[in-house]
Amino acid sequence: MELPAIKLPQVELPFDIPVLMHPPVDHFIIALPVIILLLEIVNLIVKKRAIGVTSFFLLVLTVVAAAAAYLTGSVDGKEAFPLLSEAAQGELKEHKLFGIYLMLASAVVLVFKLLSVMISRGLMKGLYLLVLILFVAGILKQGKEGGELVYKYGVNVEKVQELDSELFDVKEELEELQAENEKTPVTKAVEAVKEATEEVKQNVSESADAAKEKAAEISETIKAEASEMKEKVEEKIEEVKAELNASVPQSGSAVEIVPSEMPQPEVVTH
Numbered sequence: 001m002e003l004p005a006i007k008l009p010q011v012e013l014p015f016d017i018p019v020l021m022h023p024p025v026d027h028f029i030i031a032l033p034v035i036i037l038l039l040e041i042v043n044l045i046v047k048k049r050a051i052g053v054t055s056f057f058l059l060v061l062t063v064v065a066a067a068a069a070y071l072t073g074s075v076d077g078k079e080a081f082p083l084l085s086e087a088a089q090g091e092l093k094e095h096k097l098f099g100i101y102l103m104l105a106s107a108v109v110l111v112f113k114l115l116s117v118m119i120s121r122g123l124m125k126g127l128y129l130l131v132l133i134l135f136v137a138g139i140l141k142q143g144k145e146g147g148e149l150v151y152k153y154g155v156n157v158e159k160v161q162e163l164d165s166e167l168f169d170v171k172e173e174l175e176e177l178q179a180e181n182e183k184t185p186v187t188k189a190v191e192a193v194k195e196a197t198e199e200v201k202q203n204v205s206e207s208a209d210a211a212k213e214k215a216a217e218i219s220e221t222i223k224a225e226a227s228e229m230k231e232k233v234e235e236k237i238e239e240v241k242a243e244l245n246a247s248v249p250q251s252g253s254a255v256e257i258v259p260s261e262m263p264q265p266e267v268v269t270h
Contacts, residue, residue, distance in 0.1 A: 006100050013071070019079050022072040028065040029102075030143045032058055033109075033136045040129060052117065059110045066106040070099050080155045088153035095145050102138050109135050 036055045043051040077092055084092065109131055116128040149155040 002094075003097055003101060005097060006104075008100060017072055017075045019076060022069065022076040025065060025068045025072050026143065026146060029062065029069045030139055032062040032065060033106075033132070033139050036062065037132055037136050040132060044125075044129075056113055056117070059106075059113050063106045063110055066103040070103045073099055076155075084153060084155065088149070088155065091145070091149055091153065092155065095142070095149060098138075098142055098145070102135070102142055105135050105138065 036058050039051050039055045039058070043055070073096065077096055081089060081092060109128075112128040112131045116125045
């Protein structure tokens, strides 16, 4: 069963409440009602006025401690809330709401204490004792839930907050990596094929350039050898002409030998 929400008016304090003051204040708001209950039970037997007066002043301190617990809890809760998970935030909201009810209940218990003093009847004293017992039970329940917020969810625990911050950073890095790796395996395979095709084209282009250079070198070599061979043939023809002219001087005319046109070797250019 959820309690109805209560919104208290904002009160501007003339001073700032430091963070982490809620845990020490909680010790008072838990211990005082238990002591008051024990005193009231003892006073049912001994019926001492001094015990009744003592329990009354302790109840006044309880009201003050309840208000201090609410104010310090609000400060600590605002500090821890953004760093908590959704489940922990929900638990913290419930803890705060129940704390408001307990703060108001402490004033109710004080009123019943006054009524029990003013109306000296057993029924009124029994009703006051019942209200006090319910208040103590609520305080103990609130203390247990507050411990769970600390030990289970790490509220206002510095080391846990650091780990949560590191975990948040890791999640962001993981999301970035997932965004980079959104490509499907087919897309990756197509890109790999494209890269391989480009590499093959580059290798073929390099091989073609190398073949053209080699062919050019061979062509130059053949041309040089053909030119050298032609020169040797012409020299040989001149020698033959000289020998023939020397062997037939009486004819009065020199023998002219017309060399036939030598076939030019075909040069492979590509």
